[in-house]
Amino acid sequence: MTEVTAIAHPNFAIIKYWGKANSKTNTPAMNSISLTIDSLTSTTKISINKGSKRNIWLLNGKEQNDLGRINPVLKYLNNISRNNHGCIIKSENNFPTSAGLASSASGIASLVTAYNHFFELSMNFDQLVQASILGSGSAPRSLLGGFVILDVEDQIFTQTILEPDEWPLSIIICITDDNEKTISSREGMEISRHSSPIYLSWLDTNKKDIEIAKSAIAEKNIKRLGEVAEKNCYFMHKVMKTSSPPIKYMTDRTKNCIKEINSIRENGVDLFFTVDAGPQVKVVCRPDDINLVKERLQNKPYVLNLIEANIGSGARVIDED
Ligand code: DP6
Numbered sequence: 439m440t441e442v443t444a445i446a447h448p449n450f451a452i453i454k455y456w457g458k459a460n461s462k463t464n465t466p467a468m469n470s471i472s473l474t475i476d477s478l479t480s481t482t483k484i485s486i487n488k489g490s491k492r493n494i495w496l497l498n499g500k501e502q503n504d505l506g507r508i509n510p511v512l513k514y515l516n517n518i519s520r521n522n523h524g525c526i527i528k529s530e531n532n533f534p535t536s537a538g539l540a541s542s543a544s545g546i547a548s549l550v551t552a553y554n555h556f557f558e559l560s561m562n563f564d565q566l567v568q569a570s571i572l573g574s575g576s577a578p579r580s581l582l583g584g585f586v587i588l589d590v591e592d593q594i595f596t597q598t599i600l601e602p603d604e605w606p607l608s609i610i611i612c613i614t615d616d617n618e619k620t621i622s623s624r625e626g627m628e629i630s631r632h633s634s635p636i637y638l639s640w641l642d643t644n645k646k647d648i649e650i651a652k653s654a655i656a657e658k659n660i661k662r663l664g665e666v667a668e669k670n671c672y673f674m675h676k677v678m679k680t681s682s683p684p685i686k687y688m689t690d691r692t693k694n695c696i697k698e699i700n701s702i703r704e705n706g707v708d709l710f711f712t713v714d715a716g717p718q719v720k721v722v723c724r725p726d727d728i729n730l731v732k733e734r735l736q737n738k739p740y741v742l743n744l745i746e747a748n749i750g751s752g753a754r755v756i757d758e759d
Pocket residue numbers: 450451453454455456464470540542543573574575576577623624625714715
């Protein structure tokens with residue numbers, strides 16, 4: 439084999455991770471639940487940089503100078519494979535990078551999956567999770583499809599709690615701005631951990647939100663899931679805003695989008711939204727309602743583009759040479 443290609447989809451957190459228990463091991467301080475998004479894709483090719491120890495990472499065709507996110511992942515993996523050559527990693531995203539669409543989660547999950555196959559490691563799932571988390575705390579969730587929980591309480595484990603076809607839901611991503619964010623999640627969550635006066639109550643609320651979300655998912659109750667997801671999302675953004683310096687990912691466009699979503703709901707449609715570390719708004723609704731929701735959101739001056747998606751599957755190898 440000279441090259442292996444894997445893909446992974448980003449995931450959007452319904453119950454969110456914002457804050458680390460340990461920044462060296464990149465372990466989240468709380469559990470999270472996410473949805474894997476099928477139409478957004480990170481594709482990663484891996485090959486060997488023969489005769490050199492240097493890792494090279496090209497993202498959307500551009501060589502990256504900062505390998506801080508992927509070097510710990512490669513170090514962990516090289517330890518298992520006993521590889522002492524550099525790797526050449528070529529990643530492409532079919533969606534805006536670093537704009538709050540979880541490109542690092544899908545990028546890292548596809549890298550770990552490609553590496554595992556390239557070196558024929560047959561790593562167990564715990565090792566895949568360990569390798570992924572070193573690159574991004576949300577990356578293990580992109581290894582799997584459907585509704586996924588990442589539990590960090592005793593031992594870190596990741597599991598699908600509902601497969602994509604068990605509860606088909608539609609997702610609309612409202613791109614309100616496709617510029618790269620000025621403050622990364624990594625920096626932002628460290629600032630919040632050290633400075634937000636409500637950070638401890640944010641930690642306290644996690645257990646209860648996880649339990650409510652788990653039971654709403656088991657019941658396939660979109661209303662209950664939406665209530666806890668929006669509450670959790672607003673709380674995270676409040677933690678961000680009360681940090682010093684304040685972190686504001688929601689823009690006026692984001693807020694206008696949310697107003698329209700609330701008005702669609704007032705008209706009797708069950709749907710909910712979530713917003714991560716960027717200005718985009720992700721809407722979840724029943725497949726029967728997607729056209730109506732799309733009609734209400736398209737052609738709005740605060741929406742640049744709408745992307746439709748369904749619930750996706752986990753990271754997988756798609757090609758080898
Ligand atoms: C707001 O996983 O990108 O999307 O672990 O530092 O790489 P690092 O952070 P990252 O943060 C995700 C933050 C979030 C919420 C979530 O996805 O749970």
